[in-house]
Every structure is written in structure tokens, then in C-alpha cells.
Amino acid sequence: MIKTTNLHKQFGKQEVLRGISEEFNKGEVVVIIGPSGSGKSTFLRCLNLMEQPTGGDVLFNEQSLLDNKVEINQIRQEMGMVFQQFNLFPHMTVQDNITFAPKKLKGLSDKESEFLARKLLKRIGLESHINHYPNQLSGGQKQRIAIARSLAMSPKVMLFDEPTSALDPEMVGEVLDVMKELAKEGMTMIVVTHEMGFAKEVADRVLLMDQGQIIEQGTPDVMFTSPQNERTKAFLSKVL
Ligand code: ADP
Ligand code: MG
Numbered sequence: 744m745i746k747t748t749n750l751h752k753q754f755g756k757q758e759v760l761r762g763i764s765e766e767f768n769k770g771e772v773v774v775i776i777g778p779s780g781s782g783k784s785t786f787l788r789c790l791n792l793m794e795q796p797t798g799g800d801v802l803f804n805e806q807s808l809l810d811n812k813v814e815i816n817q818i819r820q821e822m823g824m825v826f827q828q829f830n831l832f833p834h835m836t837v838q839d840n841i842t843f844a845p846k847k848l849k850g851l852s853d854k855e856s857e858f859l860a861r862k863l864l865k866r867i868g869l870e871s872h873i874n875h876y877p878n879q880l881s882g883g884q885k886q887r888i889a890i891a892r893s894l895a896m897s898p899k900v901m902l903f904d905e906p907t908s909a910l911d912p913e914m915v916g917e918v919l920d921v922m923k924e925l926a927k928e929g930m931t932m933i934v935v936t937h938e939m940g941f942a943k944e945v946a947d948r949v950l951l952m953d954q955g956q957i958i959e960q961g962t963p964d965v966m967f968t969s970p971q972n973e974r975t976k977a978f979l980s981k982v983l
Contacts, residue, residue: 744767744768744769744803744804744899744900744931745766745767745790745801745802745803745900745933746765746766746767746801746802746805747763747764747765747766747789747790747799747800747801747802748764748799748800748802749762749763749764749798749799749800750762750763750764750786750789750796750798750799750800750801751796751797751798751799752782752785752786752789752794752796752797752798752955753797758955759782759785759955760782760785760786760789760796760955760956761954761955761956762798762799762955762956763786763799763955763956763957764799765950765957767900767931767933768931769899769931770929770930770931771931771932771947771948772926772930772931772932772934772945772946772947772948773932773933773934773946773947773948773949773950774934774935774936774941774942774946774948774949774950774963775787775933775934775935775936775949775950775951775952776935776936776937776939776942776949776950776951776952776978776982777950777951777952777953777978778953778978781952781953781954781955782952782954782955783904783935783952784904784905784935786952787824787902787904787933787935788904789801790822790902790933791808791818791819791822791824791902792808792815792818792819793824796809803818803821803822806818820844820848820896820898821896821898821899821900822898822899822900822901822902823893823894823896823898823900823901823902824893824901824902824903824904825886825889825890825893825901825902825903825904825906826889826904826905826906827904827905827906827908827909828909829877829882829885829886829888829889829909830889831877831885831888831889831892832877833876833877833878834876835876835877836873836874836875836876837860837864837869837872837873837874837875837876837877837880837888838856838857838860838873838874840877840888840892841859841860841863841864841888841891841892841895842856842857842859842860842895843892844892844895844896845859845895845896848896849896857873859895860873860891860895861873863891863894863895864891866891866894866921866924867887867888867890867891867921868887869884869887869888869891872884872888881914882909882910882911882914883910883911883913883914883915883917883918884917886906886907886910886914886918887917887918887921890906890918890921890922890925894925899931900930900931900932900933901925901930901931901932901933902932902933902934903922903932903933903934903935903936904935905935905936905937906918906922906934906936907919907936907938908936908937915938919938919940919941922934922941922945923941923944923945926945927945934946937982939967939982939983942963942967943963943964943967946962946963947962948960948961948962948963949961949962949963949966949967951966951970951972951974951975951978953974953975953978958972958974958975959971959972959974959975966979967979967983
């Protein structure tokens with residue numbers, strides 16, 4: 744579904760991505776781990792061109808995103824993204840947060856919007872909060888709503904950038920549960936996270952990034968029990 748070939752990204756003189764060639768298949772759940780500053784967020788952001796690569800290519804369903812003819816906004820609609828900071832619109836209700844994009848981009852009516860919001864909220868167990876404002880929600884609830892908001896555009900793949908890192912510990916579980924449900928339903932997911940339990944339970948593959956490259960990858964089983972690379976061993980010894 745997504746393929747990168749020799750992907751490079753520089754900020755000024757700093758080389759942040761140093762040649763990443765990787766594929767993500769339909770239905771796969773891939774967890775990306777690695778030290779802070781290794782380029783994980785930049786890599787995710789290059790996948791939907793929130794960052795412009797400085798070399799190499801990104802293909803989405805075999806189409807190069809760097810091709811001038813590509814409607815990048817169309818493609819972005821098919822790639823949901825959830826960040827560490829939930830970025831809900833503070834002045835909008837939960838329902839309006841969820842349906843803002845599909846109303847604007849797909850022309851949903853008010854009735855269709857409410858139906859969609861209820862359906863998604865039921866899925867994350869927050870239907871009773873449909874008329875709440877973000878400041879009336881806990882961090883975990885906000886992040887679940889942010890996920891529902893992404894799902895409202897019916898994306899083909901979901902990108903998560905440390906979705907639980909800004910949460911109080913007691914709220915991490917409820918967000919991971921929503922993500923596990925999504926994985927079970929067959930969603931294609933690329934997840935940057937430090938939650939090794941999540942990786943063990945749901946990842947098909949774990950990639951380890953270091954200094955702008957993917958230095959090792961494998962099933963969670965193999966990665967966590969018998970990593971080969973010394974840098975992988977050093978990183979895992981700190982987080983496992
Ligand atoms: P990670 O998510 O693994 O912590 P990032 O992708 O956020 O790593 O950052 C990798 C490196 O790129 C860091 O050194 C960071 O300072 C730098 N970087 C990220 N975004 C920008 C930017 N917009 N401008 C300049 N440097 C950036
Ligand atoms: Mg990051």
C-alpha cells in the first residue's frame with residue numbers, strides 16, 4: 744500500500760532520513776521504535792507529504808506522491824494521522840470535530856453527519872459525549888475522539904505518532920484498546936510508540952530506527968527476544 748524508495752530528508756545541512764526503502768502492506772500493523780531524534784516523526788510525515796522528502800520517493804498504491812499530477816489532498820484523505828497532541832478544535836463540539844472534514848470535503852448533510860458521529864462514537868464508547876466540548880474531556884477521551892475524527896474520512900491507512908505519550912498513565916490503556924480494536928478490524932496501521940506491550944500484542948512487524956535509517960526489523964517475537972544489531976540491543980535494554 745505504501746512504499747518508500749531510498750527516502751531522504753534534510754533540514755538544512757542536517758540529514759534526518761538517510762535512505763529508507765520500506766514497504767507497508769494492506770492490513771499490516773507496523774510499529775516503529777527508536778531513540779528520540781532518530782527521525783521517526785519525520786518519516787511518518789513524509790509518508791503523507793506533511794514533510795517534503797529531499798530525495799527518493801513515496802508510493803501510495805503504486806502511485807508516486809511526488810508526481811506533479813497527483814492530487815495530494817485526495818491522497819491525504821485516505822491516510823489518517825493521529826498525533827501526540829490531540830489537536831481537537833476547542834470551539835467545536837465532539838460531533839463537529841468529528842464531522843468537520845467529511846462535511847466540508849464530502850458534502851455530508853447535518854443528518855448524515857450526526858449519524859456518522861454517533862456510529863464512530865459508539866465504537867470508541869463515547870456516544871454520550873457527542874455534545875461535549877474538548878475542555879470537558881479527559882486526555883484519553885480527547886485522543887479517542889481524535890482517532891474517531893480521523894476515521895470519519897474512511898482512511899485506508901492510519902498513521903499514529905506517539906498517540907499515548909502525552910497522556911497520564913491511567914489513560915494510556917483506553918487509547919491502546921481503541922487502536923487494538925482497529926487492528927483487529929484489519930486497518931492498515933503504522934504506529935510510532937514506546938508501548939512495547941502494544942507492539943508485542945498487535946504488531947506484525949517492528950522496525951527500529953536509528954540516526955535516520957531502519958537498522959533492524961522483524962516480528963515482535965524475534966525483535967524483542969533475539970535482536971541482532973548491537974544498537975537494537977542497546978535500545979531495547981532501556982525500554983523493555
Ligand atoms: P523522532 O520523532 O524520532 O524523535 P524527529 O523526526 O522528530 O525524530 O526528528 C529528527 C531530527 O530532525 C531531530 O534532530 C529534529 O531536531 C530534526 N527536525 C525535525 N523536524 C524539523 C524541522 N521542521 N526543522 C528542522 N529540524 C527538524
Ligand atoms: Mg517523534
